Amino acid sequence: MYKLRRYSQVNQLVEAQNLTSFMRRLNYFKFLALQDKKMLEEMRLEKEKLERLQYQQMIKRQDLGIKARKQAEAKAQHEYQKKKEVARLLQVQKDKAYYEREMKALEAESRRIADYLRELYASRSNRMSTVPLGSGRFSSPILGGTMTSPYGWRVHPIFGTRRLHTGMDFGVGAGTPIRAADHGVVLDASWMGGYGKAVMIDHGQGIVTLYAHTSAFYVRPGQKVRKGQIIAAVGSTGYSTGPHLHLEVRKNGSPVDPLPWFR
Numbered sequence: 456m457y458k459l460r461r462y463s464q465v466n467q468l469v470e471a472q473n474l475t476s477f478m479r480r481l482n483y484f485k486f487l488a489l490q491d492k493k494m495l496e497e498m499r500l501e502k503e504k505l506e507r508l509q510y511q512q513m514i515k516r517q518d519l520g521i522k523a524r525k526q527a528e529a530k531a532q533h534e535y536q537k538k539k540e541v542a543r544l545l546q547v548q549k550d551k552a553y554y555e556r557e558m559k560a561l562e563a564e565s566r567r568i569a570d571y572l573r574e575l576y577a578s579r580s581n582r583m584s585t586v587p588l589g590s591g592r593f594s595s596p597i598l599g600g601t602m603t604s605p606y607g608w609r610v611h612p613i614f615g616t617r618r619l620h621t622g623m624d625f626g627v628g629a630g631t632p633i634r635a636a637d638h639g640v641v642l643d644a645s646w647m648g649g650y651g652k653a654v655m656i657d658h659g660q661g662i663v664t665l666y667a668h669t670s671a672f673y674v675r676p677g678q679k680v681r682k683g684q685i686i687a688a689v690g691s692t693g694y695s696t697g698p699h700l701h702l703e704v705r706k707n708g709s710p711v712d713p714l715p716w717f718r
């Protein structure tokens with residue numbers, strides 16, 4: 456538009472018939488050129504304004520997008536945490552139910568063993584020795600093994616429930632030989648519920664040792680054993696969370712702290 460007009464202006468100037476007319480036209484064209492310049496400037500400003508506006512709107516849209524995305528992310532994260540918490544609670548309930556079942560099974564088996572021993576002591580055909588068979592001093596059933604959990608009351612770290620640990624544990628690898636703590640006669644070597652595969656040795660005078668969660672027996676009921684003799688292998692049978700020997704000392708059927716016999 457600008458160029459086109461300039462061309463026609465030159466033509467009109469050339470065609471001017473006198474100076475006055477020429478000067479008038481020149482002034483008029485100068486005015487027009489000025490107007491054009493102003494208009495162009497206005498258009499440029501208008502264009503810039505529009506571009507600025509578009510840019511601002513784009514930024515606003517982006518900000519809104521980021522905000523919406525952040526909100527969605529926060530919501531998803533919150534829902535995920537909620538689901539995780541529910542799953543955790545369900546797992547705890549499941550674990551607790553399993554733990555309680557396990558505890559009840561072990562307690563039931565412990566009572567059954569106590570009843571069984573008391574019946575033996577009370578029966579006429581008493582298989583139990585009334586004279587001491589052993590030395591009265593125990594040697595470790597695990598050669599060089601140390602006790603990892605003592606006899607006594609335990610509070611569950613998560614459930615907070617109290618439970619009597621009826622023996623002492625030796626946490627050692629599966630297959631580790633288990634030795635008779637003292638001389639005696641094998642009373643039983645069989646599956647004993649929550650105790651898994653277990654061996655009981657009569658040491659006379661109401662004292663019996665019990666070796667639980669074993670993986671294999673090397674003795675049979677009625678067999679005489681000597682202190683330190685290998686009688687079984689460590690395992691994780693019955694209610695057990697990993698390979699270990701659970702050793703119990705029974706006095707007239709009831710579990711007592713084995714520690715005094717090791718002193």
Ligand SMILES: [Zn+2]
Nearest residue numbers: 622623624701
């Ligand atoms: Zn134990």
